[in-house]
Structure formats: C-alpha cells, structure tokens
Amino acid sequence: MKDGDGPGDGDRDGDGCGVLPGSIRPGGRTARVRASVLRAAGDALAEHGFAGLDLADVASRAQVGRTTVYRRWGSAGALVADLLVDMAEQSLARSRTGSLLGDLKENARLVQRTLVDPRQGPLFRAILAAAATDDSTARALRRFYEIRVAEWAGCVDDAVERGEIPAGTDAREVVRAVSAPLYYRLLTTAEPPDETAADRAAEGAFVAAHAGVYLRVRPGAPQSGAAGDLEPPGEHGVGR
DSSP: OBOTTOSOSOOTTSOOOOOOTTOOOSSHHHHHHHHHHHHHHHHHHHHHTGGGOBHHHHHHHHTSOHHHHHHHTOSHHHHHHHHHHHHHHHSOOOOOOSSHHHHHHHHHHHHHHHHHSTTHHHHHHHHHHHHTTOHHHHHHHHHHHHHHHHHHHHHHHHHHHHTSSOTTBOHHHHHHHHHHHHHHHHHHHSOOOOHHHHHHHHHHHHHHHHTTTTBSSOTTOOOTTSTTOOOOSSTTTTTO
C-alpha cells in the first residue's frame, strides 16, 4: 500500500473539512467529491490491487486536491472501507421471482456476474486480499456482507411463509450457502465461476434448506447445557 508523499498540495476543491468516511451528507459538492474519489479508488484497486493503492494517484484520477483525500480518508484502508459503504448503498435490491429456487438462482447469478465482470471482478479480489491484512477493510467487508445477506434473507423468509421450506430455517445461512461455493472456487482455482456453477450452488442451497439442514434448532441436536453436549475442543476434540 502506498500513500504517496502525504498532504501538501493545495486543497483545490476547498471542502476538505475532516468529514468521517460514510458520514457525508447526500447531495451537494461534498457528495460529488466523494463519488469521484470512490470511483477513482475502485478503478485503482481493480488495476493495481490494495498494495498499489496510492492516495495521491486516487486524488489525481478524481481531479481533486491531495489534501482533501488525505484529510477525509487518511489511509488506503479507510478509503476502501468507505468504498464498501458506498457499494452496499448502491447494490441492487433482491429479486422476487415467486419461488425460493428462482430467487436463489438470481442471487447466485448476480454474484457470478460480479466476479466475472472486467472491473468488478478484480476489484472484489483486491478487496478480499486487503481484508486479510487490513483490519479496517476487514470490518467494512463484514459489514458489507451483513447488509447484502440481510437484503437477500427476505427471499428465504418469504419461502417459509409460502410453505416451501420448514419454519425455523436460518435465512442468512441459506443465503451464505449460495455464494460460498462461488467464492471458494474463485479463491482456490483463480477461475471465476460460470453460470452453471452459479445455478448448481443455488440448487444445492435450496435442496439443503428444503431438507431442514439450515434449521436454527435441528431435530435431535443436543441443546446447550444439556448432558449430551458435544465435547469442547481440546486435546481429544481437535480435528474431528
């Protein structure tokens, strides 16, 4: 990660007022500057990754003063964190196809299209890599996925109401089960998933949900504090 040579040039847009990332009011000059900087940051991440993210370069791309960028964001990690806030705000609402399988396929295909997109794919890979080494990025990424999972969890709740899957199904776990194979494939093979892989992931999550795999309390499962509790991790419990 490079931060350039620090503040020092003129604050050309005149609005570097120390606003915290994610707290900027909508509309007006401040919002336009933020949008320009975040777009430039996304382009730079997609091209060079987190290690090559240079705040001075971002300022140049966005055509704003370096002082503004340094004062408002201060570090590459804070800039990426605000980018994730913006991405969550701009993300598409969930689909409503009328069936759980249809909704899960739409979710899987959205993830798949993102991962193969010429810009978004490298951008997400850079963010995932950054989250492994930068705490602020990791926190922002978790928050991003909390928002997106909560948005799509509604399709599982709707399916419970329609009687497609059992009551008590953990909606968030179903949604996570859709995208998990797609990210795993990308991270372990460096090959973006295709639409067939997306449909397969959705179908697998649907079948498991229908079978009760994602019930919050599964029949026969030991209850917390009960005599039949599983052995806690320890000398004999690791690796089972």
